[in-house]
Amino acid sequence: MLSTYPKVAVSGSAGQIGYALLFRLASGQLLGDACKVSLSLLEIPQAVGTLDGVQMELQDCAFDTLADVKKTADAETAFGDADFIFLVGARPRGPGMERKDLLQANAAIFSAQGKAINAVAKRTARILVVGNPANTNCLIAQQNAPDMPPEAFSAMTRLDHNRLLAQLAQQSGQAVADIRRAIIWGNHSATQYPDIHHATIDGQAALDVVDEDWYRNQMLAAVQQRGAAIIKARGASSAASAASAAIDHMRDWALGQKVAEDYLSMGLVSNGEYGVQNGLVYSYPVQCAGGKATVVEGLEHNDFSAEKMQTTEKELQEERDAIRNLLP
Numbered sequence: 001m002l003s004t005y006p007k008v009a010v011s012g013s014a015g016q017i018g019y020a021l022l023f024r025l026a027s028g029q030l031l032g033d034a035c036k037v038s039l040s041l042l043e044i045p046q047a048v049g050t051l052d053g054v055q056m057e058l059q060d061c062a063f064d065t066l067a068d069v070k071k072t073a074d075a076e077t078a079f080g081d082a083d084f085i086f087l088v089g090a091r092p093r094g095p096g097m098e099r100k101d102l103l104q105a106n107a108a109i110f111s112a113q114g115k116a117i118n119a120v121a122k123r124t125a126r127i128l129v130v131g132n133p134a135n136t137n138c139l140i141a142q143q144n145a146p147d148m149p150p151e152a153f154s155a156m157t158r159l160d161h162n163r164l165l166a167q168l169a170q171q172s173g174q175a176v177a178d179i180r181r182a183i184i185w186g187n188h189s190a191t192q193y194p195d196i197h198h199a200t201i202d203g204q205a206a207l208d209v210v211d212e213d214w215y216r217n218q219m220l221a222a223v224q225q226r227g228a229a230i231i232k233a234r235g236a237s238s239a240a241s242a243a244s245a246a247i248d249h250m251r252d253w254a255l256g257q258k259v260a261e262d263y264l265s266m267g268l269v270s271n272g273e274y275g276v277q278n279g280l281v282y283s284y285p286v287q288c289a290g291g292k293a294t295v296v297e298g299l300e301h302n303d304f305s306a307e308k309m310q311t312t313e314k315e316l317q318e319e320r321d322a323i324r325n326l327l328p
């Protein structure tokens, strides 16, 4: 029997992000308390057994927002008729590795999954790539799914966005909720550009509240290197915060952002906005309303910002060139 509930597919669901994500999806944190969801868990064959245990735990939570749970090692089965697809499954980096070291290891996974999405996913599905290197994995999946609208695909920079908000809140002593219009530009990597030139803190320009030297010389690197700092401290990459950001990203995309005038950050297929090469998956400021994410256009940049935006674009071009063989 076909489920009548929104179907949420998660690849890599036996991994550490999967374990943090599934219980939040099942408890109504994506679509709200009034909406049941049907979970579709994708794993490699060796890990499907682990999913039996995860499924038992999901059942034991007795969530009234969970309709059913299915497990599979077949991507087409997992993604068929899905409304939301979280592509998490990938090899995470270890200490001392850069995210782009994972490029070849993970590129094959995303080309196969892009093809599966193209074959069976709803054309209205929303797809979020979390597995690293997220922007280029997203590019590979999207290019292998030519029958899907490009705007169905996104890469996760919401964790970086949230990290930026947290840094600003801590430094200014204000609440996260009082910060607006922070932006992550470019790649989910050490070249990303966390931009506060358009941000406000409790209604004041952020750069009138926090020290510009601190921003340029400490905060930028702290956000760019936060993933590595967590790996060093925890011995494993961020999981709960990544799952939380993934929920934030999909929820706001589907249901609309909480504060209309705010900006969020999402990696989207570029249509040339801000001079970025067409087709790259680049993180932009967006506004989410009516089920759509729209790039905020017309922001002006000083030389400092322009240079940083180009540096991260260049890295994305290099990543794309390294996996050209997997693009159709």
Ligand SMILES: NC(=O)c1ccc[n+]([C@@H]2O[C@H](COP(=O)([O-])OP(=O)(O)OC[C@H]3O[C@@H](n4cnc5c(N)ncnc54)[C@H](O)[C@@H]3O)[C@@H](O)[C@H]2O)c1
Residues within 6 Å of the ligand: 011, 012, 013, 014, 015, 016, 017, 018, 042, 043, 044, 047, 088, 089, 090, 091, 092, 093, 109, 129, 130, 131, 132, 133, 134, 156, 157, 159, 160, 188, 237, 238, 239, 242
């Ligand atoms: N974009 C971000 O902000 C962000 C943040 C944190 C982590 N990540 C990335 O997310 C990914 C997952 O991290 P994790 O900590 O959960 O890793 P993990 O190793 O704990 O779990 C990954 C899971 O994916 C599964 N998997 C591998 N290949 C698969 C395939 N072809 N199909 C389905 N499942 C497959 C593995 O069996 C494993 O269970 C990593 O690439 C990590 O770097 C991204």
Ligand SMILES: O=C(O)C[C@H](O)C(=O)O
Residues within 6 Å of the ligand: 092, 093, 099, 132, 159, 226, 227, 228, 230, 237, 238
């Ligand atoms: O840094 C990593 O490899 C994990 C993740 O991308 C993160 O930003 O925490």
